[in-house]
Amino acid sequence: MSDEAREVIDWAHFERSRAELGPGFIRILSYFKEDGGKSVAQIEQAMREQHTAGLVLPAHTLKGESRQLGAEPLAKVAELIETTARFCVESRRFPDELVPDVVELRKLFSQTVELFEKATNPLMTRNPSTGFGRKASNQSFGRI
Structure with missing residues (x-):
């Protein structure tokens, strides 16, 4: 398992x-x-509609x-978007600063x-390189 996979998914939580x-x-x-x-x-x-x-x-x-399945990095970005948006609703402004996080959200969701x-x-x-049996080879077939 790659380091990237370990960073994106908490596999122990996923398996639990x-x-x-x-x-x-x-x-x-x-x-x-x-x-x-x-x-x-x-x-x-x-974000596009500034809503x-x-x-x-x-x-x-x-x-x-995301948290239910062990995808904590995805959950953290979603939480940041949620909490920032809640604050911005109360302060009556649009959270332009979330644009990079929304881009990251799509990427993380796809990876997850x-x-x-x-x-x-x-x-x-x-x-396919580790099937069962031995590797098929006809190099010795038909040779005398």
Whole structure:
């Protein structure tokens, strides 16, 4: 497992959630991918439209879902967006300073989903160079 994968996902937390949720885990993970993608899109849309209040709920939702599955870096960026947006709603200003964080949010969400896919999809985790049996070779076939 790469260092990047360790930094993006708390694998111990991920596996604990997987064990606790049992057969429903894959369904929860598919909800995360679908709902998380919608939350990120809603946050991006709210930024484009400069709709501060529109940042709060999707960021809050993404934060909770991410923490449930061990994606703490993603949860931290979502939490920053949520808390900053809440403050800005109260002070009646738009949080322009969140633009880099929203860009980072999309990147982190994509990395997280990709790592979750690799961890749960048997077709993505299969390594063709380490199949069973010995390596097929016909170098000695037919030689006398």
